[in-house]
Amino acid sequence: MADPVRPTREEAEAAVRTLLSWAGDDPAREGLIDTPKRVAKAYADWFSGYAIDPDEYLARTFEEVAGYDELIVLRDIRFESHCEHHMAPIIGRAHVGYLPDGKVVGISKLARVVDAYARRLQVQEKMTAQIADCIQRVLQPRGVGVVIEASHGCMTTRGVHKRGVAMVTSKMMGGFREDGRTRAEFLQFIGSPARS
Ligand SMILES: Nc1nc2c(ncn2[C@@H]2O[C@H](COP(=O)(O)OP(=O)(O)OP(=O)(O)O)[C@@H](O)[C@H]2O)c(=O)[nH]1
Ligand SMILES: [Zn+2]
Structure with a gap:
């Protein structure tokens, strides 16, 4: 912090x-x-994310969803972050999915959680895990999946100077980790990593 x-x-x-x-x-x-x-x-x-507690975004849930218990996915959540090694921009998109357990969250809140962690100094692996952990901790769903694909300014504009390289990370928890079909469905929903 x-x-x-x-x-x-x-x-x-x-x-x-x-x-x-x-x-x-x-x-x-x-x-x-x-x-x-x-x-x-x-x-x-x-760096406004340091002043935000992302858990609070997920505090308000809805239970009147007619028993909906299938996958919920928000894909292509654009974000801007900065790498903690060089303070260079990390530009990318996050895909977030969860398997609800009786309660769902307002869908914009998943994007807010992504932004709260993105607006800090980051490494992509840490940001991926933080988003998944937050959803699992607060919402306690049957599973969470987070995939992030991003371009790192410290690789594109300096150092090794490799444009067009995307780093892809994922964190799967609960049903997303244990059940191959859930994971496959999630990956199918988000499609193959887009090119930018
Ligand atoms: N795993 C990981 N590495 C990152 C991330 N952001 C930047 N990096 C890398 O962090 C590393 C830092 O390496 P150092 O050798 O300490 O720094 P450097 O001399 O500036 O390295 P170069 O970028 O290779 O010039 C580099 O390889 C970056 O590409 C990230 O989110 N995750
Ligand atoms: Zn960097």
Whole structure:
């Protein structure tokens, strides 16, 4: 979680000025003068997930679903995150499925859970597991499946410079792990990883 000794906004802006100088530019020139303020504001957006408890999104459930107990899947949930190694963007989509056990959740809440974890510094494996664990912990369904496919800016714009590479991760729990048919149905629902 976030460091409890949080620097002030002024300190954060001063750090951005240091990085601008380190990059070789002049933080005092007109075009850059407001950049530290903009970057601090952008960070508040990109990393807003630290202030959110994703469990709360799943607290409200519905039980009047006429006994519906089949797979529920929300696929192609676009997200933006940042890798914790380079702070470079991770752009991708998540597919989330669960097998309800008497209660279902508002479908938008699954996308909110994805965003709450995405808006932190991440590694894709951790984010995949966190989303699945959260749904399992709070909703206690008969199973959960999460598949994430994403492109990592630290691989596409620097370092190894490989564009078009997608990292695919999955976390299967309960029926998704133990029952091959449930897993196969989930994978069929989400289709083969899309290319972007
Ligand atoms: N497993 C995993 N690796 C990631 C993720 N995001 C970035 N990485 C990798 O983290 C690794 C960090 O490797 P290091 O050798 O410490 O850093 P580096 O010298 O910048 O490595 P290069 O990217 O190869 O230039 C790199 O191989 C990245 O591709 C992720 O979500 N999951
Ligand atoms: Zn990285």
